[in-house]
Amino acid sequence: DVKVTQSSRYLVKRTGEKVFLECVQDMDHENMFWYRQDPGLGLRLIYFSYDVKMKEKGDIPEGYSVSREKKERFSLILESASTNQTSMYLCASRTTSGSSYEQYFGPGTRLTVT
C-alpha cells in the first residue's frame, strides 16, 4: 500500500513563527503536492514538485515556500506564519508511470496560528 505520512496531525504556532510541515511518501513517486483545505473553498494547490529539487507554484503560493531535497520528502515552509494561514494542510504524491492521475493523500496537518 502507498503510504503518505505527515509529521504532525495538529500544530499550534504563534504569529511570526517559522513553520515546517513535512511529508514523506514510501512509493518512490515522482510528483508531490501541497494543498490547503478550507471550508467553502475546497482544496487549493499551494506548490507542487514533479521531481527532486524541482518545484512549481500552484494557485496560492504567497506566504509559502517548499523544499524537495530527496525524492521521498517534500517540505512546506511558512516563513512567517499569519493567522490567515490557519488551515488543514494536505500532502499528496503521484507516480508518473502509467496513465492514472491518482493522487495519494496523507492524513493532513491541522495548523492553527494564534
Added chain:
Amino acid sequence: TQLLEQSPQFLSIQEGENLTVYCNSSSVFSSLQWYRQEPGEGPVLLVTVVTGGEVKKLKRLTFQFGDARKDSSLHITAAQPGDTGLYLCAGRTGSYQLTFGKGTKLSVIP
C-alpha cells in the same frame, strides 16, 4: 481558470435512500476523478473516468462522465452510514495537476 462546481454542497439523508451528486464545468477535462474524504483523513480515490459517456460501477456507487467530458455524476443506491463523508470531484488540468471541486458533504442517518 477551470472551475468545477459541485452540487449540492450538503446532503443529509436517511439510511436506505438513493442520492445523486453532480460535478459540472464549462471546461472539457481529459479525465475526471472522484474522491471520498472521511473526517480527519485525506481524500481517497474512488474512480477515474476518461471517456465521454463512460459509466463505472463500484458496488452501490455509479459514476458517469458526460458525453462532452464537462460534467459527471455520482449516484449512490441504498445509502449506508458508512457512505458518510466529503465527496470531491477533480479534473485533470495539466501534466501534473488536478483541479478540485469544493465537495459535497454527505451525512447518512441510521
